[in-house]
Amino acid sequence: MKTDSPLPAPGAPLQHYISSAPFDLQSVESMTPEQSKVFQASQLRLMWWKFCKHRLALVSGMFLAVLYFGILICEFLAPYNLHTRNMDYIYSPPQRVHLFHDGQFVGPFVYGRQMKLDMDTLKRNYIENKDDVQRLRFFCKGDSYRFWGLIEGDRHFVCPAENGQLFLAGTDRLGRDVLSRIIYGARISLTIGLVGISFSFLLGIVIGGLAGYHGGIFDLIVQRIIEVLQSIPSIPLWLALAAIMPITWSPILIYFGITVILGLLDWTGLARAVRSKLLALREEDYVLAAQLMGARSSRIIGRHLIPGFMSHLIATATISIPGMILGETALSFLGLGLRAPITSWGILLTEARSVSVIAFYPWLLLPMLPVILVIMAFNFLGDGLRDAADPYK
Secondary structure, three states: OOOOOOOOOOOOOOOOOOOOOOOOOOHHOOOOOHHOOOOHHHHHHHHHHHHHHHHHHHHHHHHHHHHHHHHHHHHHOOOOOOOOHHHHHHOOOOOEEEEEEEOEEEEEEEEEEEEEEOOOEEEEEEEEEEEEEEEEEEEEEEEEEEEEOOOOEEEEEEOOOOOOOOOOOOOOOOOOOOOHHHHHHHHHHHHHHHHHHHHHHHHHHHHHHHHHHHHHHHHHHHHHHHHHHHHHHHHHHHHHHHHOOOOOOOOOHHHHHHHHHHHHHHHHHHHHHHHHHHHHHHHHHHHHHHHHHHOHHHHHHHHHHHHHHHHHHHHHHHHHHHHHHHEEEEHOOOOOOOOHHHHHHHHHHHOOOHHHHHHHHHHOOOOHHHHHOOOOHHHHHHHHHHHHHHOOO
């Protein structure tokens, strides 16, 4: 094997070469701008970056943000008032929005309709009148309403033409616009999940935290109660608890009653998750230091232990909210949940109980579509938050 320089003779001293260039301490740990950006980022920023990589979770979060913003202004977004009846258009099918008429651009419009009764089946058939072009109006005056029950208003995002109709999702048996009722129903169906999970979180963190931190006989009793509650089938338990609510209660009391019921049934899983975490964390040195300094149990749990896995709790909440929305929908559909005049997606689905109604008027099942989309969005969001909870993986 040939080399560029001869090997030193045996026993000859080795030659040492020392660089005369100045030594730069920073060059040892020099990083590229991209590496420096990641190295100096906070944990929240790292979690946000990892969450943004989960495209489906990001889109789901934006979708839910739009929905929850919409429930704040549902009176403005709905084309009609919640209780407006169009008696001449009972069971009217959804209308299509067109842009061109006879080859010319007209803008968003619908065709007028004429109703004919089928004497054999007694079904109302609506025929479009191609000569009756009804242009939609935007940011217009329409049905009057009370914004959040406080402020009088009549402005809507979209309205039908003067003396026209606009039923993008059809009408029900009383001639009420289904789309407007879906928009109004979102306020109840979406908020009941948030209020219910808040109640469930309070119970789960307090009971699970005390059971995991103190252990002993209290932990044993809590675990047996959780096992009993989880062994009972959910739907019969929902029915039993909903049936004990007095029929004379106002709609607001029934709303909070259903919320409390859903919260009472959903805290068990969260309590077990909190207990298992605290059983591991209570042996850490910083917990012992807090105890030696005289900190109370509530302060140690609330200020030192719970924040250590708060990201996991948030991910758990986003997965639990869909269960509460489905619970309210199921109870209302069975007639044991919310009742009129409160409007929710579950109450709207009661219009489609009969098979004959579904066969003749399938658009009455449209309230099921936002339920499916919201459940999927919360599940995707929960997956993204769970992955982002540990950004160092």
